[in-house]
Amino acid sequence: EPEVTQTPSHQVTQMGQEVILRCVPISNHLYFYWYRQILGQKVEFLVSFYNNEISEKSEIFDDQFSVERPDGSNFTLKIRSTKLEDSAMYFCASSFRLAGVGNEQFFGPGTRLTVL
Amino acid sequence: GQNIDQPTEMTATEGAIVQINCTYQTSGFNGLFWYQQHAGEAPTFLSYNVLDGLEEKGRFSSFLSRSKGYSYLLLKELQMKDSASYLCAVNEDQAGTALIFGKGTTLSVSS
Numbered sequence: 017e018p019e020v021t022q023t024p025s026h027q028v029t030q031m032g033q034e035v036i037l038r039c040v041p042i043s044n045h046l047y048f049y050w051y052r053q054i055l056g057q058k059v060e061f062l063v064s065f066y067n068n069e070i071s072e073k074s075e076i077f078d079d080q081f082s083v084e085r086p087d088g089s090n091f092t093l094k095i096r097s098t099k100l101e102d103s104a105m106y107f108c109a110s111s112f113r114l115a116g117v118g119n120e121q122f123f124g125p126g127t128r129l130t131v132l
Numbered sequence: 133g134q135n136i137d138q139p140t141e142m143t144a145t146e147g148a149i150v151q152i153n154c155t156y157q158t159s160g161f162n163g164l165f166w167y168q169q170h171a172g173e174a175p176t177f178l179s180y181n182v183l184d185g186l187e188e189k190g191r192f193s194s195f196l197s198r199s200k201g202y203s204y205l206l207l208k209e210l211q212m213k214d215s216a217s218y219l220c221a222v223n224e225d226q227a228g229t230a231l232i233f234g235k236g237t238t239l240s241v242s243s
Binding site: 047049051057058059060061064071072107114115119120122123124125126 | 230231
C-alpha cells in the first residue's frame with residue numbers, strides 16, 4: 017500500500033539554526049500538507065500546497081517557515097531560524113482531492129524536532 | 133471561532149462496544165474525519181462523514197448530525213490493539229484544505 021514517507025525521523029538542532037524536513041507524498045496525490053503536534057497537545061495545521069503554490073496557511077506558519085516542492089516527488093518544510101517552541105512532531109500529509117471520496121489526508125510517520 | 137470537543141479519556145474492556153463523541157462549532161462544515169493515533173505514531177484515517185447518518189466500516193462506524201454539530205465513533209468487539217487516541221477533525225470549507233483537530237480521546241482497553 018502506498019504511504020507517505022518522511023526524513024529524518026528525529027532531528028536535534030540548536031536554537032537559531034535552519035532545519036529542512038523532508039517528505040515524499042503518495043505518488044498520485046495532488047494536495048500536500050504540514051501539521052505539527054507539540055508533545056501532549058493536539059495536531060495543528062500549518063500549511064497546504066497545491067499546484068506548486070501555498071493554498072492555505074495558519075497563523076503558526078509565519079515568515080520563519082517556507083515550503084517547497086523541489087522536484088516531482090519531494091515536499092519540504094524549512095524553518096529558517098528555529099526557536100525552542102518549534103520543538104514538536106511535524107507530520108506531512110497528502111490527499112488526492114479536496115472534497116468527496118479521496119479527500120482523506122494520509123499522514124507520514126513524522127519528524128520529531130528538538131530545538132536546544 | 134473553532135471549537136471541537138471530545139472526552140479526554142475513556143476505558144473499556146476487550147469485546148465491549150465503546151462510543152466516542154465529538155461536538156464541533158466551526159465557521160463552516162465540509163466534512164468530519166476520525167483518525168486513530170497510537171502513541172508516538174502518525175494519525176491513521178478511519179472514517180469520513182459529510183452527510184447525516186451512519187457510515188459503517190468493519191468494526192468501526194461513524195455517525196454525523198450536522199444540525200446538532202455532533203458525531204460519534206463506534207468501536208465494536210474491542211481488542212487490546214484499539215488502545216489509542218481517537219481524533220475528531222473537521223474540514224470547514226470546500227475550498228479549504230486545513231483539518232481542524234480536537235484534542236483527541238485516549239481509549240484504554242483492558243482484558
